[in-house]
Amino acid sequence: MTSSNTIAGVDVGGTFTDILLVDGTGVRVAKVPTTVDNQAGGVMAALEAVQADLPTVDLIVHGTTTTTNAILERKLARTGMITTQGFRDVIEVGRRTRPNPYGMTGTFVPVIPRELRLEVAERSDAEGNVLTPLDEDGVRQAAQALLDAGCVSLVIHFLHAYANPAHERRAAEIAAGIWPNDHITMGHALLSEFREYERGVTASVNAAVQPILHRYVSRLQDDLAAMGFRHDLKVMNGNGGMASARTVAAEAAKTVMSGPASGVMAAAYTGRRAGFPDLITCDMGGTSTDVALIRNASPTVSHELEVEYALPIHVPMVDVQTIGSGGGSIARIDDAGLLHVGPESAGAIPGPICFGRGGTDPTIADAHFLLGRIDPTRLMADSAVTRDQVAALFQDRLGDALGLDADAAAAAVLTIANMQMSGAMRMVSLARGHDPRDFALLAFGGGGPLHAVALARELSIPKVLIPARPGITNALGCVVADVRHDFVNTINRPLDGADIDAARAILSRQIAAGKGLIDAEPVEIVETTISHSADMQFIGQTHILSVPLPDAHVTRDDLQARFEAAYFARFRVELPEIRANLVNLNTTVVGRRRELDLSGLIDAAGRATDAAGAQTGERPVYFDGTWTDCPVYWRERLPVGASLTGPAILEQADTTTVLDPGATATVDAEGNLIIEV
Numbered sequence: 001m002t003s004s005n006t007i008a009g010v011d012v013g014g015t016f017t018d019i020l021l022v023d024g025t026g027v028r029v030a031k032v033p034t035t036v037d038n039q040a041g042g043v044m045a046a047l048e049a050v051q052a053d054l055p056t057v058d059l060i061v062h063g064t065t066t067t068t069n070a071i072l073e074r075k076l077a078r079t080g081m082i083t084t085q086g087f088r089d090v091i092e093v094g095r096r097t098r099p100n101p102y103g104m105t106g107t108f109v110p111v112i113p114r115e116l117r118l119e120v121a122e123r124s125d126a127e128g129n130v131l132t133p134l135d136e137d138g139v140r141q142a143a144q145a146l147l148d149a150g151c152v153s154l155v156i157h158f159l160h161a162y163a164n165p166a167h168e169r170r171a172a173e174i175a176a177g178i179w180p181n182d183h184i185t186m187g188h189a190l191l192s193e194f195r196e197y198e199r200g201v202t203a204s205v206n207a208a209v210q211p212i213l214h215r216y217v218s219r220l221q222d223d224l225a226a227m228g229f230r231h232d233l234k235v236m237n238g239n240g241g242m243a244s245a246r247t248v249a250a251e252a253a254k255t256v257m258s259g260p261a262s263g264v265m266a267a268a269y270t271g272r273r274a275g276f277p278d279l280i281t282c283d284m285g286g287t288s289t290d291v292a293l294i295r296n297a298s299p300t301v302s303h304e305l306e307v308e309y310a311l312p313i314h315v316p317m318v319d320v321q322t323i324g325s326g327g328g329s330i331a332r333i334d335d336a337g338l339l340h341v342g343p344e345s346a347g348a349i350p351g352p353i354c355f356g357r358g359g360t361d362p363t364i365a366d367a368h369f370l371l372g373r374i375d376p377t378r379l380m381a382d383s384a385v386t387r388d389q390v391a392a393l394f395q396d397r398l399g400d401a402l403g404l405d406a407d408a409a410a411a412a413v414l415t416i417a418n419m420q421m422s423g424a425m426r427m428v429s430l431a432r433g434h435d436p437r438d439f440a441l442l443a444f445g446g447g448g449p450l451h452a453v454a455l456a457r458e459l460s461i462p463k464v465l466i467p468a469r470p471g472i473t474n475a476l477g478c479v480v481a482d483v484r485h486d487f488v489n490t491i492n493r494p495l496d497g498a499d500i501d502a503a504r505a506i507l508s509r510q511i512a513a514g515k516g517l518i519d520a521e522p523v524e525i526v527e528t529t530i531s532h533s534a535d536m537q538f539i540g541q542t543h544i545l546s547v548p549l550p551d552a553h554v555t556r557d558d559l560q561a562r563f564e565a566a567y568f569a570r571f572r573v574e575l576p577e578i579r580a581n582l583v584n585l586n587t588t589v590v591g592r593r594r595e596l597d598l599s600g601l602i603d604a605a606g607r608a609t610d611a612a613g614a615q616t617g618e619r620p621v622y623f624d625g626t627w628t629d630c631p632v633y634w635r636e637r638l639p640v641g642a643s644l645t646g647p648a649i650l651e652q653a654d655t656t657t658v659l660d661p662g663a664t665a666t667v668d669a670e671g672n673l674i675i676e677v
Contacts (some may be wrong), residue, residue: 009478015286017042055228059291076208080146128164206253214249238317241484262477273295284447315487367410371622444473449657468671471654483591494657507552513588535584602671
């Protein structure tokens with residue numbers, strides 16, 4: 001295990017690519033436009049912007065949206081499936097739900113079309129006993145047929161492979177003999193749990209993005225090597241850990257939500273150091289807003305993410321709710337005369353009107369511009385845009401239809417955006433039994449601090465935490481990411497009849513596998529932590545509940561008691577007359593990296609002696625229907641311990657913080673803003 005002295009974290013967002021580089025001289029940060037067609041271009045530009053000397057860089061950790069974008073835009077590799085005879089429609093039939101609950105509208109396109117899902121004779125039962133031997137000739141013929149149909153990636157998905165994977169393994173061996181690449185996904189290897197629909201879709205998504213991710217990381221690794229980088233690139237996984245670029249494509253589905261996960265990990269790191277272990281996070285970028293919940297400095301991880309309708313991806317990922325409200329989200333009036341904000345985005349090109357790149361659609365960023373919240377002289381605009389130009393477009397596109405002037409229309413846009421973001425925050429807190437008043441709100445991203453106080457007030461959250469560098473928090477998450485591996489195995493037995501010794505053995509095997517993988521990583525690990533949970537339900541129920549376990553030495557009585565307590569805490573209902581079912585056993589093994597010195601994020605030498613010394617001027621800002629003369633501060637000049645009472649505007653290189661009237665902000669020892677709402 002080598003010690004890393006120079007580390008770069010690079011996060012690719014929908015609009016900007018952010019980088020944070022830590023070396024012996026301090027911390028350097030930069031933000032460059034994302035190169036949408038080839039994200040590697042933005043990564044290389046970011047490294048150049050911080051003057052990274054790649055031959056001396058020890059570690060690069062990269063958060064990417066490559067797989068997420070490929071799924072959402074359905075720009076997937078042509079993929080085929082070989083499955084159990086009679087079950088090729090499992091991933092299309094699903095749970096017999098509809099895209100829209102009411103009416104017969106909506107469409108659904110499966111990841112793998114029906115003509116590319118071929119069946120072979122094989123069958124095991126739910127106990128793993130072989131009922132029908134594998135038709136090996138049928139596997140060869142199916143694989144060849146899929147190759148002839150132009151498939152570049154293959155899924156092997158058999159009904160009860162979680163209980164007995166022998167047929168899947170043999171089918172993969174046969175297919176590998178004629179398949180021209182390594183893009184073969186076995187369902188049980190990625191997700192060893194029952195529920196063939198979710199397992200099949202997860203494997204299909206993995207296979208469909210595998211060639212895309214492999215091509216991207218290979219190209220980026222080659223570009224880095226050409227500039228002298230001598231180590232393996234690391235890629236953020238959706239669970240908040242990282243994996244080597246050499247192996248990450250094999251489990252490509254685990255990189256979905258890679259970008260949002262890095263932000264949540266940075267939030268947990270920042271909150272723990274600042275004394276706020278319980279957080280609701282709000283990451284507002286140019287295209288979308290991601291919200292998550294953190295308890296005891298540990299982000300909530302879900303095994304049941306559904307990226308879009310009928311697209312469940314059941315691998316461990318940081319539980320993030322994403323909505324289409326970002327700085328570039330477009331405001332429009334529908335046919336009924338109602339105001340909508342997002343999910344359509346102006347993106348980086350042409351971007352918001354105020355960016356001066358030809359945009360003509362009103363956006364959230366333009367609303368802030370119009371209401372005096374952001375300084376027009378500090379925008380990375382290609383050409384100057386006046387306030388009158390923006391106001392005229394707001395009046396024409398929104399104000400006339402709503403019967404409002406341009407300022408009131410801009411305020412309405414922010415109100416709608418705040419409603420959408422607070423709704424997502426309720427989903428990760430109130431909808432899951434958590435009272436927002438028990439948490440602090442950590443807002444980051446380029447737009448989060450603009451909305452933070454208003455969101456906290458909406459949800460009665462008492463305190464807001466704005467990190468020192470909100471605009472590059474996701475890149476910070478890449479820098480501080482640990483090595484993490486998650487495991488799941490299905491039991492699916494009534495608890496009173498489950499083999500508890502076998503359950504303990506499963507947990508022990510999961511621990512050993514995780515430690516082995518972490519020991520193989522060429523990264524300095526200072527501590528290894530292990531946590532366990534059980535997925536349980538009452539017999540007859542569909543959905544499962546995650547029950548934390550103290551260690552691997554489980555007992556039947558302890559499992560029963562913990563499940564009943566967790567069920568009551570979640571639903572406030574006791575069901576003593578119904579038997580409990582032990583569905584899955586889960587283990588997470590985390591290799592903790594050494595904490596980095598990030599004091600360079602704040603420039604202590606450049607701070608004023610008092611708040612007045614950090615004030616740069618004053619300008620009118622629109623609050624609650626009126627214009628108010630508002631002091632403007634350069635945040636990085638505020639001394640530690642300085643206190644401000646709103647209204648105030650705090651500007652810095654990567655974002656602007658709006659301190660609403662009545663709110664009070666204090667600068668802590670690490671440069672964070674602690675706001676009392």
